[in-house]
Amino acid sequence: MIARADFIEGMAKGLAVLESFDTERQRLNATLAAQRAGLTRAAARRHLLTLAHLGYLETDGSWFWLAPKVLRFSGSYLASSRLPRAVQPTLDRLAAHTGEAFSVVVLDGDQVVIVARSGPTRLLAYGLHLGARLPAHATSTGRVLLAAKPKTAFTAWLKGRELQRLTACTTTDARGLRAIVEQVRQQDWCVASEEHEVGVHALAVPLRTMEGAVVAALNVVTRPERLRPPAVERDLLPLLQDAARQVRPLL
Incomplete structure (x- = not known):
């Protein structure tokens, strides 16, 4: 925990506004940004104007949208972080060998983030690009990473959480997700079919350090028949x- 005297509230609010933009809302005005960031309209407007002045947003005077400058953050992470650099050669080898699409994903709160990926362009489904954020409860990688949590930590993560329905196949009840995560914990892998996006079928396994800590998940997106037992095993x-x-040894 950070000391209250060290917490810069203005920076936190500005980042909250910046994080309000996503694939669902690519353009925001002050009213929508305020609702999404939990701010007053006047405060949201000031943050939007400041971010636009700094080059992180573009605007037509009323609406705001992300500018290419925001990629500096992701670009710096991908260039400096050990994980993407360590796994990329393996992903490229797997994709070249199988013709399938592979990703490495990390957990961030209630979402997973794709930090490395490789595969034929035709298999790079919409929403599964590098840097994409996906709901943990509805993805194979998210369930693998949730299963890696201590049971008490997973219970705390799940308590009171609304599990959004994304497709007709999405598991949205806490008891059902708990059973799935327990199964993943036992078998150490997970299959998820069309729970996040129609047409997306994926298999994931955990990536561990030499000390046994799970730091990420590796998955493949493929045809549904390849994920049926006994073919998948x-x-x-x-x-x-x-x-x-x-x-x-590289993690």
Whole structure:
């Protein structure tokens, strides 16, 4: 926890406004930004104007949208972080060998973030690009990372949380998700089919350090028939598990 005297409230509010932009709301005015960031309209307007002045937003005077300058943050992370650099050669090798799309994902609150990926352009589904943020409860990687939490920590994460329905297949009840996560904890892998996006079928395994800590998840997006038993345990699962063992000394 940070000391109250060290907390810069204005910076926190400005970042909250910046984080209000996503794939659902690509353009915001002061009223919408205020609602999404939990600010007054006047405060949201000042933050929007400041961010536009600094080059992080573009505007037509009423509406605001993200400017390319925001990519400096993600670009700096991808260039300096050890994880994306460590796993990228393995992802490229897997994609070249199988013709499938592979990703490495980390957990951030109630979402997962794609930090590395490789695969044929035709398989890079909408919403699964580098840097994309996806709901943890509805993705194979999210469930793997939730299963890595201590049971008490997962219970705290789940308590009072609304599990948004994204497709007809999404698990939205807490009891159902708890059962799924427990199964993932036991088997150490997860399949999720069309729970986040129609047409997306994925298999994920955890990525561990040499000390055994789960730091990310590795997944493959593929055809549904490849994820049915016994095909998944015969083909793709051993491939992912072997890749996870190979990168372990690098994490």
